[in-house]
Amino acid sequence: MNKIELKSLLTDGALATPTGRIVRTLSARGALSATQIARLTGLAKSTVSTVLTELRRSDMVVEAGSESAGGVGRPATALTLNPKAGTCIGILIGQTEIQVILADVSHTVLSDRSAYLAPDYSPDTAIEYVRKLIADAYQGQWQGREGLLGVGIAVGGPVNPVTGKMLRAGGMPTWAGADMRELFGPIFDGVPIFCDNESNCAAIAEMTWGAAQGHDDFIVYTLDLGVGGAIVSGGRVLRGIAGGAGEFGHVVLDPNGPPCRCGNRGCLDVYASFREPLAESERHFGRSMRLADVVELALGGDATCRALIERAGEAGGHGLGLIGSVFNPTLVVVSGRLVAAGDMLMRPLAESFERHTLVKHGDVPDTARTILSPSRFSDNGACMGAVGLVLRHHGRLLN
Amino acid sequence: MNKIELKSLLTDGALATPTGRIVRTLSARGALSATQIARLTGLAKSTVSTVLTELRRSDMVVEAGSESAGGVGRPATALTLNPKAGTCIGILIGQTEIQVILADVSHTVLSDRSAYLAPDYSPDTAIEYVRKLIADAYQGQWQGREGLLGVGIAVGGPVNPVTGKMLRAGGMPTWAGADMRELFGPIFDGVPIFCDNESNCAAIAEMTWGAAQGHDDFIVYTLDLGVGGAIVSGGRVLRGIAGGAGEFGHVVLDPNGPPCRCGNRGCLDVYASFREPLAESERHFGRSMRLADVVELALGGDATCRALIERAGEAGGHGLGLIGSVFNPTLVVVSGRLVAAGDMLMRPLAESFERHTLVKHGDVPDTARTILSPSRFSDNGACMGAVGLVLRHHGRLLN
Numbered sequence: 100m101n102k103i104e105l106k107s108l109l110t111d112g113a114l115a116t117p118t119g120r121i122v123r124t125l126s127a128r129g130a131l132s133a134t135q136i137a138r139l140t141g142l143a144k145s146t147v148s149t150v151l152t153e154l155r156r157s158d159m160v161v162e163a164g165s166e167s168a169g170g171v172g173r174p175a176t177a178l179t180l181n182p183k184a185g186t187c188i189g190i191l192i193g194q195t196e197i198q199v200i201l202a203d204v205s206h207t208v209l210s211d212r213s214a215y216l217a218p219d220y221s222p223d224t225a226i227e228y229v230r231k232l233i234a235d236a237y238q239g240q241w242q243g244r245e246g247l248l249g250v251g252i253a254v255g256g257p258v259n260p261v262t263g264k265m266l267r268a269g270g271m272p273t274w275a276g277a278d279m280r281e282l283f284g285p286i287f288d289g290v291p292i293f294c295d296n297e298s299n300c301a302a303i304a305e306m307t308w309g310a311a312q313g314h315d316d317f318i319v320y321t322l323d324l325g326v327g328g329a330i331v332s333g334g335r336v337l338r339g340i341a342g343g344a345g346e347f348g349h350v351v352l353d354p355n356g357p358p359c360r361c362g363n364r365g366c367l368d369v370y371a372s373f374r375e376p377l378a379e380s381e382r383h384f385g386r387s388m389r390l391a392d393v394v395e396l397a398l399g400g401d402a403t404c405r406a407l408i409e410r411a412g413e414a415g416g417h418g419l420g421l422i423g424s425v426f427n428p429t430l431v432v433v434s435g436r437l438v439a440a441g442d443m444l445m446r447p448l449a450e451s452f453e454r455h456t457l458v459k460h461g462d463v464p465d466t467a468r469t470i471l472s473p474s475r476f477s478d479n480g481a482c483m484g485a486v487g488l489v490l491r492h493h494g495r496l497l498n
Numbered sequence: 499m500n501k502i503e504l505k506s507l508l509t510d511g512a513l514a515t516p517t518g519r520i521v522r523t524l525s526a527r528g529a530l531s532a533t534q535i536a537r538l539t540g541l542a543k544s545t546v547s548t549v550l551t552e553l554r555r556s557d558m559v560v561e562a563g564s565e566s567a568g569g570v571g572r573p574a575t576a577l578t579l580n581p582k583a584g585t586c587i588g589i590l591i592g593q594t595e596i597q598v599i600l601a602d603v604s605h606t607v608l609s610d611r612s613a614y615l616a617p618d619y620s621p622d623t624a625i626e627y628v629r630k631l632i633a634d635a636y637q638g639q640w641q642g643r644e645g646l647l648g649v650g651i652a653v654g655g656p657v658n659p660v661t662g663k664m665l666r667a668g669g670m671p672t673w674a675g676a677d678m679r680e681l682f683g684p685i686f687d688g689v690p691i692f693c694d695n696e697s698n699c700a701a702i703a704e705m706t707w708g709a710a711q712g713h714d715d716f717i718v719y720t721l722d723l724g725v726g727g728a729i730v731s732g733g734r735v736l737r738g739i740a741g742g743a744g745e746f747g748h749v750v751l752d753p754n755g756p757p758c759r760c761g762n763r764g765c766l767d768v769y770a771s772f773r774e775p776l777a778e779s780e781r782h783f784g785r786s787m788r789l790a791d792v793v794e795l796a797l798g799g800d801a802t803c804r805a806l807i808e809r810a811g812e813a814g815g816h817g818l819g820l821i822g823s824v825f826n827p828t829l830v831v832v833s834g835r836l837v838a839a840g841d842m843l844m845r846p847l848a849e850s851f852e853r854h855t856l857v858k859h860g861d862v863p864d865t866a867r868t869i870l871s872p873s874r875f876s877d878n879g880a881c882m883g884a885v886g887l888v889l890r891h892h893g894r895l896l897n
Contacts, residue, residue, distance in 0.1 A: 350823045467665070
């Protein structure tokens, strides 16, 4: 099987051929049955069958589970792209974290590594860390760099997905004006690079592997040290004219409220982010704490931490109620590291949502109720979404 | 030319044939050139040319301007459906108004009549008024009832566009549980009836004839005695799982604020609707006032009314800023009767929007700035949108 061939099927205008459409669909979705492929591509079953026979003969497509394309619960007849056919890299450039995931085209994660940095690190520092994390990722893999099909970068600030340039200052002032392709291009030697902000990548992760699989219309609502989110409509992640769609944390509740780090006053983020509760826990315990520590202590029965998380659910529910009145969405995926607290967060969140939104649970039949689902990712899934940027055909087929 | 034939082209699954696609596109868009038709349908120019020749020969399509298909500023070669080919009726069932518009398939309005009622009128009263307004509408027209192709109903409350049944109580408690098709069907004798709420109809009017022509992604933001709106994404009006999308007036700013008529507290509507300013003007002048009176007095130089409108712009801008942070939209069409105040409203609105939204005008290049456009409709255009529900192919082609 020819990697060059797969590359051209994934990157060139190959959607016109049935082979191109099938390869791209497998790349975007992972393991699929022939029936699912026919439904998703709109091709006749006989065409799908002929093309699949050809793709299996050339070893580009294999049965899921064979060739190390493991995974549980897949249908017996599921097919994937041959994991040997190529790899993708996802990179998260977050506020205080750089993460690198190496995955193959069958959607198997080969390596997932992170480095934690102080805020406001420079692009040069980032490049250094990315180089190191990628060298580590390839350690001990039989997959070599020559099979790399594309790189996705999730950025903790507004980035233009077309040009790869940072828009506005956003939450990462040291990256203002940075050109992600120019910065990271030399590491990857001509391999295509795709970018989007981390919330949009989180949404791609949710629709590809997460709680929004099979949904074309949903909202991601992130509760973490910041409040954020993303909007998916008709299978598209809405980006906004200046990359600012889904900035739920920056709706102004009280124009005379406390100043927000965005420059405005009284934003939802001021009331519902976990920054202040985290500081409160540090004052209480007299030591430095991470968000995950608070969640762990709360789950272990600590009343102070439990109260902080319940209050975060209550405050977050106000914001979510507002999102509910704007969208009346079918599905909200609640994301961010607070979700690890499980029901301790979700119950007060759901109750507060119900009180603060227009359409009440009790006023509509079951089928017309908004579903709140916790994310299945332990963080917000953004780095997996960066992998998804590549697998979903470079933003061209499904995004 | 055969009306039966046009009916079947518009209502049956005729999108598979080039003729069906062209007829439906002309119905949705009004006057178009052959080049525009080719672009919108995706058909080859030669196919379009052949079909148009046939349609003109059978008199179903005529040159715009001929056969009373008047209108200014249309391109010389523009074609429309023959106005004789059929008519549509749009009905607005508003909080205090019933409106009926009769239009032909070339998009010419033949009659536009309203009746004003006290709030909480009954469906029986509405039927009586609609019968009378429709009889008046046909008076003196050469178009008879036999050419009626469809009826669109814009409702001032949440209605299921598929079933035609009212959802939840919403703003029209006397209509709870009403079935619009059952109620109005007998007037129209089997003609198809299409429904949507008035904000969604306003959005259809804006994209068909208004400030959002040529836009597939925009927000309608309505400032009137209530605050509301609609969301259009990828050419679809978002409806929400329980018909509650776009209820911008019911985002809760302050959970401890004054009670809202929706049952929650501190909704945007409490602060930014024109109900309280209108009451204030009535106290000031010591007489009953309509919203239009306040606008007229303000435009005539009255300082009190001017201040009320400027304050409404300021309060509305807070809400719009919030919508801006959620969507970072390309275009917002500002709608509702306050828009008649022109710059007196739009200037403070734009200034307040800028202060209350995340992405500031000055932080992004021209091409990345949200555009605020006043609606061209003197009310919110909902009744024209009801006509649009029919013309846009019964919600099937473009919505």
